[in-house]
Amino acid sequence: MVTQIPIILASNSPRRKELLERAGYTFTVMPSDCDEATDIRFPKDMVMELAGRKAENVYKKVCTDRAGTEAETQPFIVIGSDTVVALNGRILGKPVDYDDAYNTLNSLSGQTHNVYTGVSIMYYDGEKCRTKTFYENTEVTFYPMTHEEIVGYLATGDPFDKAGSYGIQTQGGLFVKGIKGSYDNVVGLPLSRLYHELNEMLCGQ
Numbered sequence: 134m135v136t137q138i139p140i141i142l143a144s145n146s147p148r149r150k151e152l153l154e155r156a157g158y159t160f161t162v163m164p165s166d167c168d169e170a171t172d173i174r175f176p177k178d179m180v181m182e183l184a185g186r187k188a189e190n191v192y193k194k195v196c197t198d199r200a201g202t203e204a205e206t207q208p209f210i211v212i213g214s215d216t217v218v219a220l221n222g223r224i225l226g227k228p229v230d231y232d233d234a235y236n237t238l239n240s241l242s243g244q245t246h247n248v249y250t251g252v253s254i255m256y257y258d259g260e261k262c263r264t265k266t267f268y269e270n271t272e273v274t275f276y277p278m279t280h281e282e283i284v285g286y287l288a289t290g291d292p293f294d295k296a297g298s299y300g301i302q303t304q305g306g307l308f309v310k311g312i313k314g315s316y317d318n319v320v321g322l323p324l325s326r327l328y329h330e331l332n333e334m335l336c337g338q
């Protein structure tokens with residue numbers, strides 16, 4: 134079953150919040166404000182690095198808030214996460230503007246790409262902190278998209294806060310021919326993997 138230890142989701146993403154709610158966890162949300170600039174080229178390394186930075190940023194804030202209070206020695210868990218799309222090894226994050234989103238969707242049209250989500254769990258057990266970081270990769274194949282379809286989808290505004298300029302869970306899902314791997318991972322958090330990794334971490338204390 135899901136743990137009763139307080140969880141803090143280090144994220145601004147409404148999708149991650151919805152996913153974690155669906156799993157039945159009780160948690161609070163505290164977005165990170167860490168620097169996300171990086172020269173890392175490999176998608177799996179990049180998402181694990183950024184997930185780790187987000188979790189650590191929030192972990193430190195929680196420790197500062199709790200210092201000197203009776204909550205100081207109570208266990209808690211922080212979860213940070215990061216998602217990117219990779220097409221033939223090229224990383225496609227959130228679009229910087231309209232043209233970037235158009236070009237991204239045009240390049241994904243009729244192709245198979247990978248969606249990587251990194252997850253970092255930091256667990257303070259009342260004495261010490263342990264960290265576990267992993268990633269999950271889902272293969273996604275798109276139908277060919279026409280210019281009109283891309284322009285129409287961009288007009289909805291949906292692509293602009295999403296890695297790869299689409300949401301599989303929204304209208305972007307209409308262009309998805311098939312996936313191999315976890316659907317939740319594409320939306321931003323590989324739930325069943327997270328559940329098992331977290332349980333393993335809590336059992337191994």
Ligand SMILES: Cc1cn([C@H]2C[C@H](O)[C@@H](COP(=O)(O)OP(=O)(O)OP(=O)(O)O)O2)c(=O)[nH]c1=O
Nearest residue numbers: 144145146215216295296299300301319320321
């Ligand atoms: C590919 C894809 C991405 N996404 C979203 C998930 C993430 O919210 C976003 C990738 O950006 P991220 O930088 O991973 O996350 P974020 O900035 O939204 O939130 P935070 O850093 O505070 O946790 O793209 C979808 O919602 N659906 C999809 O199909």
